[in-house]
Amino acid sequence: MSDITAIVTAYRRVEQTLVTLGKIQNCQPRPAEIIVHVDGDQKECADAIQKSFPDVQVLLSRENLGPGGGRNKLIASASHEFVASFDDDSYPLDGDYFARVATLFEQFPEAAIINAAVYHQNEVVMPDERCARWVADFSGGGCIYRRSAFLETTGYVALPVAYGMEEVDLALRLHACGKRVLWSPWLRVFHDTDLGRHASAGVTAGSIANLALLAFLRYPLLLLPIGAGQVLNRLRWLVIQRRFPGMLPGILQIPPHCWRHRKSRLPVSTNALRSYLALRRERSEKMSLI
Numbered sequence: 395m396s397d398i399t400a401i402v403t404a405y406r407r408v409e410q411t412l413v414t415l416g417k418i419q420n421c422q423p424r425p426a427e428i429i430v431h432v433d434g435d436q437k438e439c440a441d442a443i444q445k446s447f448p449d450v451q452v453l454l455s456r457e458n459l460g461p462g463g464g465r466n467k468l469i470a471s472a473s474h475e476f477v478a479s480f481d482d483d484s485y486p487l488d489g490d491y492f493a494r495v496a497t498l499f500e501q502f503p504e505a506a507i508i509n510a511a512v513y514h515q516n517e518v519v520m521p522d523e524r525c526a527r528w529v530a531d532f533s534g535g536g537c538i539y540r541r542s543a544f545l546e547t548t549g550y551v552a553l554p555v556a557y558g559m560e561e562v563d564l565a566l567r568l569h570a571c572g573k574r575v576l577w578s579p580w581l582r583v584f585h586d587t588d589l590g591r592h593a594s595a596g597v598t599a600g601s602i603a604n605l606a607l608l609a610f611l612r613y614p615l616l617l618l619p620i621g622a623g624q625v626l627n628r629l630r631w632l633v634i635q636r637r638f639p640g641m642l643p644g645i646l647q648i649p650p651h652c653w654r655h656r657k658s659r660l661p662v663s664t665n666a667l668r669s670y671l672a673l674r675r676e677r678s679e680k681m682s683l684i
Contacts, residue, residue, distance in 0.1 A: 396492040398538075399472035400425035403464040404482040405433045408442050410586065415447050417485035425478060425492055429453065429471055431464035461534060462550025462560035469544050477544075480583070481535035484512070487582040488522060494580055495538050498526065501684055506543035506573035507565075510581035512536040515588045524683040526578035530673040531565050536583030543573050551611070551658055555600030558628075559608050566612055569673070570666035580683060595640030602628060602644030603651040610652040614661045620671075 400418050404411040411430070418428060429451045432440040440454045453467055461481070469477050476499055478492065488494065498508050509532035513519050547567050550560045565575060591597060605628055609621020625648075632641055662670075 396423045396425055396496055397474050398425045398476045398478055398492050398495060399474040399541075400428045400478045400480065400492075401465065401468035401472065402428070402430045402480045402482055403433065403461045403468070403534075404430050404436070404439055404443070406436055406439065407482050408439045411439060411443065411482040412446055413586075414480060414482055414485045415443065415450060418480070419447070421486055421489050421491050423490075423492055426474055427451065427472070429468050431455065431459075431468050433460070433464055434458040458554045459552045460554045460556050460560075462556050462564075463552025465534060466549040466552065469539060469541055469549070472541055475541050477539045477541050479534055479537050479539060481585065483587055484535040484583050484585040487513070487519065487584050491581065497683070498576070498578055498580070499538075499540070502526065502576050504574055505576040506540050506568050507532050507575045508538045508581065509533060509575060509577045510536040510538075510583040511577070511579040512583045512585050514585050519582065519584075520579060522582055523579045525580070525680040526576050526683065527678045527680045528673075529575050529577040529678070530569065530670055532561055532575050532577070534561050535585055536581075538581075543568065546571065548658070548660075551607075551655060553600075553604065555596060555604075557597050557604060558601040559604035563608055563612060566608075566662060566667070566670050567660075569670045570662035578683075593637055595643070598632060598637050598640030599644035599647060602632075602641065603647035606648040607651050607655060611655065611659050612662055613667060614664050617664060617667055620667075 402414055430443055431453045433455055435456045440452050443450055443452050453471060465479060476495060478495060499505060512533050550564060553559060602625065605625045609618055613621050
């Protein structure tokens with residue numbers, strides 16, 4: 395058994411959650427503990443987990459916190475320094491996943507987050523190459539947090555629809571604190587979705603409003619035009635993709651969305667933002683694992 399906590403964010407997808415937990419428990423070594431956050435008072439999901447996996451700890455929230463809000467609670471409840479994060483429909487592809495996690499953190503002690511290679515339905519799964527490189531961003535459904543580094547931040551901004559905000563926001567704040575994100579294809583996670591839901595009107599609206607919220611909360615005043623440009627680029631891409639449903643609601647949501655979360659505004663420095671954006675554009679060299 396590894397000294398790692400595995401966390402899963404769940405909502406309404408009961409069967410997929412049970413499959414994910416089974417895949418995690420079948421790993422050798424298994425994580426030392428597994429904690430699931432069930433959002434939106436979905437008691438049916440919580441009861442099904444407790445019945446099928448009595449050793450799994452379940453946290454149930456009455457309100458809808460979204461994946462980021464759920465991960466805040468999960469990481470706060472974790473007993474171990476390394477916290478492997480999954481969605482209710484994502485799980486490790488390799489049985490020794492948690493042993494590999496321990497090896498990577500041992501070789502890269504400066505990593506605050508290690509991100510796995512995440513594969514979706516109909517994508518070719520690449521070989522588990524023993525290498526890694528420093529990156530700007532990560533995926534909450536296939537990463538491992540260093541708990542102490544996460545707790546030095548204020549965590550995620552809890553949003554029911556968090557596309558375009560939650561991981562980017564945390565990655566930017568970690569970068570501003572001098573902490574680093576590592577990506578390694580030696581860790582492989584399967585996300586059992588075709589991403590079709592990303593085309594929904596609700597996600598489209600949320601992605602627009604969240605881009606504006608990110609700039610409002612984290613960008614210094616002098617660089618707010620960069621945020622405005624990012625929103626405009628998103629709108630242009632949506633038009634090209636003909637994803638019109640949700641565009642107008644997303645634009646109209648921007649002022650109340652920013653006002654609602656105004657107390658969370660804590661801009662990073664100009665140098666930190668420029669450095670982070672540069673890291674997103676650049677591709678660092680791969681490093682071989684020992």
